[in-house]
Amino acid sequence: MTFLYNGSWEGLLCVYFQVFNENQSPDAIHVKMSSSVSLFSIGEEVPLIDGHAERVQQKLRKTSPRFLNRLFKIFLSEEAGREMLIYRLIRLQLQDINRALADFRNPDVRLSERIEKKINREVHRMHAFVRFQRTADDLWLAPIQPDFNVMPLIGRHFEKRYADQKWVIYDIKRNYGLYYDLERTEFVEMDFSMNGSLEKLSDEFLHAEEKGYQKLWQNYFESTNIKARKNPKLHLRHVPKRYWRFLYEKHPG
Amino acid sequence: MNAKTLEKLKILADAAKYDVSCSSSGSKRKNKNGGLGNAEGMGICHSYTEDGRCVSLLKILLTNFCIYDCAYCVSRSSNDVKRAAFTVQEVVELSINFYRRNYIEGLFLSSGIFKNADYTMERLVRIARDLRTLHKFNGYIHLKTIPGASDELVHEAGLYADRLSVNLEIPSEKNLKKIAPEKNYKEVYDPMNYLQEQITGYQGEKKGKNKGRLFAPAGQSTQLVVGATPETDRHILSLSESLYQDQELKRVYYSGYIPVSDDNRLPALKSPPLLRENRLYQADWLMRFYGFQAEELTDESEPNLDLRLDPKVCWALRNPWLFPVDIQKAPYEMILRVPGIGVKSARMIITSRKFGKLREEHLKKMGLAFNRARYFICGFNGSLKLHDWKPEVLKTHLISSTHQNFGQTSLFNA
Numbered sequence: 022m023t024f025l026y027n028g029s030w031e032g033l034l035c036v037y038f039q040v041f042n043e044n045q046s047p048d049a050i051h052v053k054m055s056s057s058v059s060l061f062s063i064g065e066e067v068p069l070i071d072g073h074a075e076r077v078q079q080k081l082r083k084t085s086p087r088f089l090n091r092l093f094k095i096f097l098s099e100e101a102g103r104e105m106l107i108y109r110l111i112r113l114q115l116q117d118i119n120r121a122l123a124d125f126r127n128p129d130v131r132l133s134e135r136i137e138k139k140i141n142r143e144v145h146r147m148h149a150f151v152r153f154q155r156t157a158d159d160l161w162l163a164p165i166q167p168d169f170n171v172m173p174l175i176g177r178h179f180e181k182r183y184a185d186q187k188w189v190i191y192d193i194k195r196n197y198g199l200y201y202d203l204e205r206t207e208f209v210e211m212d213f214s215m216n217g218s219l220e221k222l223s224d225e226f227l228h229a230e231e232k233g234y235q236k237l238w239q240n241y242f243e244s245t246n247i248k249a250r251k252n253p254k255l256h257l258r259h260v261p262k263r264y265w266r267f268l269y270e271k272h273p274g
Numbered sequence: 275m276n277a278k279t280l281e282k283l284k285i286l287a288d289a290a291k292y293d294v295s296c297s298s299s300g301s302k303r304k305n306k307n308g309g310l311g312n313a314e315g316m317g318i319c320h321s322y323t324e325d326g327r328c329v330s331l332l333k334i335l336l337t338n339f340c341i342y343d344c345a346y347c348v349s350r351s352s353n354d355v356k357r358a359a360f361t362v363q364e365v366v367e368l369s370i371n372f373y374r375r376n377y378i379e380g381l382f383l384s385s386g387i388f389k390n391a392d393y394t395m396e397r398l399v400r401i402a403r404d405l406r407t408l409h410k411f412n413g414y415i416h417l418k419t420i421p422g423a424s425d426e427l428v429h430e431a432g433l434y435a436d437r438l439s440v441n442l443e444i445p446s447e448k449n450l451k452k453i454a455p456e457k458n459y460k461e462v463y464d465p466m467n468y469l470q471e472q473i474t475g476y477q478g479e480k481k482g483k484n485k486g487r488l489f490a491p492a493g494q495s496t497q498l499v500v501g502a503t504p505e506t507d508r509h510i511l512s513l514s515e516s517l518y519q520d521q522e523l524k525r526v527y528y529s530g531y532i533p534v535s536d537d538n539r540l541p542a543l544k545s546p547p548l549l550r551e552n553r554l555y556q557a558d559w560l561m562r563f564y565g566f567q568a569e570e571l572t573d574e575s576e577p578n579l580d581l582r583l584d585p586k587v588c589w590a591l592r593n594p595w596l597f598p599v600d601i602q603k604a605p606y607e608m609i610l611r612v613p614g615i616g617v618k619s620a621r622m623i624i625t626s627r628k629f630g631k632l633r634e635e636h637l638k639k640m641g642l643a644f645n646r647a648r649y650f651i652c653g654f655n656g657s658l659k660l661h662d663w664k665p666e667v668l669k670t671h672l673i674s675s676t677h678q679n680f681g682q683t684s685l686f687n688a
């Protein structure tokens with residue numbers, strides 16, 4: 022039996038609520054596509070029902086907060102088949118508490134651990150590779166383009182760290198971002214076309230000191246190199262080329 | 275920021291880069307005052323140099339003027355280099371502006387000795403104090419303790435810094451005196467011991483005026499230069515072990531000597547001993563996370579680490595009677611000692627076997643280096659029949675089948 026949901030985490034949790042409640046066994050779970058010719062549009066559509074998503078979360082959190090956290094990360098991974106993987110993990114967890122986190126003989130357990138690791142690494146990379154530019158009216162802007170949809174996982178980190186500056190971190194691939202206004206952080210959609218692209222903001226838009234600091238940073242980076250120890254392979258393993266785009270230190274001059 | 279700052283930054287970052295420490299982890303400092311920055315949790319590498327080292331902190335010298343003449347150091351007084359000095363204000367502004375752009379986790383500030391130890395230390399402390407009090411900066415600060423500085427200044431440094439370090443540099447006092455005539459071990463050990471006392475004191479403070487106050491919450495570290503003087507690895511590792519145990523250091527860094535001078539007090543090396551440095555890091559790792567003692571890692575008859583194989587395999591080959599280890603029953607400590615099994619896979623093995631027998635196909639997928647580990651384990655369907663391997667034979671085999679992995683990262687999968 023195939024189930025369809027609206028693409029959100031809450032929507033997906035409602036599917037699990039239904040299948041576990043009514044003892045159904047899904048063969049597939051998909052996001053409902055609007056196009057009627059899509060292969061994925063045939064199946065039972067599970068509606069969002071108030072309270073269902075939260076009840077599933079509560080139940081899973083009771084078995085282990087870490088487990089619930091992992092499931093959410095798997096959802097964000099955009100990995101094909103993630104909905105069924107999560108379904109099987111929940112089933113395993115309900116049968117035997119904590120087996121889903123500890124029995125690495127099981128291929129689903131290994132896979133879920135690998136996906137979580139991948140997401141964590143991407144989150145860590147965003148913590149590292151975000152580069153803010155200061156605008157003339159004191160907003161700090163950073164474009165990013167993560168491999169996975171990690172925006173919902175990185176807000177807290179930057180909120181704690183940059184509590185006294187207004188900032189925006191923007192995913193230019195998925196076209197949404199986080200905006201912190203000194204009080205709270207919100208998801209936003211923005212249009213930067215007025216000021217060039219977010220990547221290449223026009224000079225009038227930037228703070229007078231911004232370019233100067235970028236230059237200092239590039240210079241600093243140059244000076245930290247020890248020529249006698251050069252090791253390009255190791256270097257690329259740490260910072261794959263696709264991340265260089267927003268790193269000023271990699272574009273001297 | 276003007277052209278002068280740019281020029282200074284070039285000189286003073288260049289002179290600071292030979293201190294290899296760049297860690298920004300282990301602090302407990304939170305952003306509680308609504309200010310800038312947060313240093314709790316694990317450190318972050320914001321970039322990597324072309325030699326693959328982490329760039330986490332703004333690592334600079336306050337000045338590279340120095341009254342001393344340590345042979346291994348670019349800033350030594352007899353060396354003909356451009357000199358510069360930052361003002362307190364310049365360092366503060368650079369740190370804050372780099373931090374706000376998310377370039378760095380914080381500041382690592384060291385200095386040549388200008389006039390005298392206290393005069394220099396006083397300025398380092400002032401920068402840290404300004405950052406913390408005037409600018410509400412909660413990012414990471416690592417200060418170098420200048421050998422010979424007074425206890426009062428060292429104490430004040432601890433109130434503002436997350437980590438403090440005093441570098442031993444040369445792994446024996448005898449050789450230190452030969453190449454750094456103005457230095458001695460006492461001036462390094464005194465502040466180290468003093469700091470250890472203070473750190474323990476502040477941590478234990480459950481009431482009174484210092485309760486909950488941070489004092490160098492990320493502890494102390496030091497650096498040893500390797501290859502500039504003739505100490506053996508056995509000597510170096512036991513020195514590190516005593517620093518971890520007696521002075522309770524958080525980290526000992528090893529820096530393969532890079533010929534920075536043609537000073538005739540030092541050997542003329544063509545290139546830095548990077549592989550040796552890497553082996554020392556692996557051995558150090560084994561002491562800190564795998565329960566090894568320093569003396570297990572080398573032999574009295576062969577006091578240096580083998581450059582061809584990692585120290586864990588070498589240890590196993592010297593102790594064949596401890597193997598094979600039964601993967602279904604052996605305690606965690608022993609599983610951890612198997613070559614090819616790291617902390618992560620050891621944990622996976624321990625948690626998984628509670629649910630049933632481990633088979634070869636499971637092991638192969640648990641992230642261990644199976645082709646290496648298989649010689650040392652048994653108790654599963656794919657166990658080797660013959661476990662009475664001859665150490666010399668297996669050693670030759672492992673050497674020829676090992677793709678040497680240069681660089682620090684290979685440690686993490688050892």
Ligand code: SF4
Pocket residue numbers: 340341342343344347348349350351385386387454
């Ligand atoms: S005291 Fe420090 S800066 Fe001065 S020469 Fe010696 S190592 Fe270099």
